[in-house]
Amino acid sequence: MTSVSPVGTRPERVAAASPASPGFDWLLAVALVACAAAVARALFFTPADAMLGDVQKLFYLHVPAAIAGLYIGCPLLAILSIGYLWVKDERLDRLAEASAEVALVFMTVVLTTGPIWGRSSWGTWWVWDARLTSTLFLWFLVVSYLVLRGAIEQPEARARLSAVMGSLAALLVPFIHLTVYLFRSQHPSPIVIKPEALTQPSLPPEMASTFGLSAAAFVLLFFALLRLRFRYATVRDARIALEFG
Amino acid sequence: MHATRVVIQPDPSAAQAGTSPATPPMTQTAPSPAPLPGQGEVAFVPKAGGPPDTSNYMIAGYIVTFVVYLGYIALVLRRMARVRRTSA
Numbered sequence: 001m002t003s004v005s006p007v008g009t010r011p012e013r014v015a016a017a018s019p020a021s022p023g024f025d026w027l028l029a030v031a032l033v034a035c036a037a038a039v040a041r042a043l044f045f046t047p048a049d050a051m052l053g054d055v056q057k058l059f060y061l062h063v064p065a066a067i068a069g070l071y072i073g074c075p076l077l078a079i080l081s082i083g084y085l086w087v088k089d090e091r092l093d094r095l096a097e098a099s100a101e102v103a104l105v106f107m108t109v110v111l112t113t114g115p116i117w118g119r120s121s122w123g124t125w126w127v128w129d130a131r132l133t134s135t136l137f138l139w140f141l142v143v144s145y146l147v148l149r150g151a152i153e154q155p156e157a158r159a160r161l162s163a164v165m166g167s168l169a170a171l172l173v174p175f176i177h178l179t180v181y182l183f184r185s186q187h188p189s190p191i192v193i194k195p196e197a198l199t200q201p202s203l204p205p206e207m208a209s210t211f212g213l214s215a216a217a218f219v220l221l222f223f224a225l226l227r228l229r230f231r232y233a234t235v236r237d238a239r240i241a242l243e244f245g
Numbered sequence: 246m247h248a249t250r251v252v253i254q255p256d257p258s259a260a261q262a263g264t265s266p267a268t269p270p271m272t273q274t275a276p277s278p279a280p281l282p283g284q285g286e287v288a289f290v291p292k293a294g295g296p297p298d299t300s301n302y303m304i305a306g307y308i309v310t311f312v313v314y315l316g317y318i319a320l321v322l323r324r325m326a327r328v329r330r331t332s333a
Binding site: 027035039043048049050051052053054055056057058061062064065102105108109112113116117119120121221226228229233235236239 | 290296297298299302303305306307309310313317318319321322324325328329331
């Protein structure tokens with residue numbers, strides 16, 4: 001990368017993005033403790049499903065990862081991308097980059113725990129039904145967003161073109177959510193994010209409370225990773241500005 | 246994924262109509278259709294013989310998840326340390 005951001009990355013942001021003790025992040029530590037607590041509760045204090053057995057406990061990883069990656073990360077990417085196209089603030093571009101990468105991590109968890117669960121309960125690792133295929137398509141879309149960012153050296157063009165692509169990413173999310181209603185799908189219908197979730201809950205209290213804790217913990221982890229990744233991007237861009245500016 | 250529902254009590258109205266199943270209630274398992282009002286249901290109850298042993302899949306899923314999350318955290322911290330080292 002040999003060019004400098006035309007919008008100007010201020011060197012003082014290096015100091016602002018660097019905590020007093022490098023390498024330690026309180027929010028990340030709290031998130032990791034919360035995730036460990038949620039996993040311990042899921043593994044040791046939540047009953048197994050009568051039909052599926054222990055593998056049903058992947059529910060407490062799979063669904064929170066989908067909530068964080070698909071329902072928070074991708075819409076955030078789109079909102080920040082649109083925001084960048086509007087106000088041309090480099091911080092929005094860096095935050096969009098961070099949200100895409102962190103969302104990709106969470107979607108990777110969704111796409112790996114899902115087949116493991118499917119192998120046990122469906123008898124196959126993968127089926128090309130609408131839910132799974134569209135989620136995989138979104139995963140490739142986010143990968144291509146990050147590849148695009150790496151392929152363009154001119155910062156302003158990189159930010160503008162990737163913002164256009166990022167703003168389109170969120171269009172798939174409602175479609176993915178509705179695929180189980182629109183198509184005949186092997187994937188079960190939503191049991192948490194649905195209109196009648198409060199009046200007719202699909203989970204018993206023990207499982208619902210564990211799921212709530214798990215969802216909160218992994219959403220917290222998402223934002224902790226987002227913050228960490230944004231800090232990295234800020235320090236990186238400030239260093240480039242110092243070297244080449 | 247659904248929490249599988251297991252019917253433990255036959256529907257009284259079905260029993261009166263002569264359609265009560267012959268199997269004992271505790272061994273009658275079925276994926277749930279839409280629950281009828283007043284029908285006794287719980288979300289999980291031990292079957293005769295217990296659920297299948299799928300703990301290996303569960304362990305594999307948890308290990309993969311830990312590797313992905315912790316690997317990513319290590320990657321970002323490593324990148325951050327490298328940038329700080331070069332800018333110092």
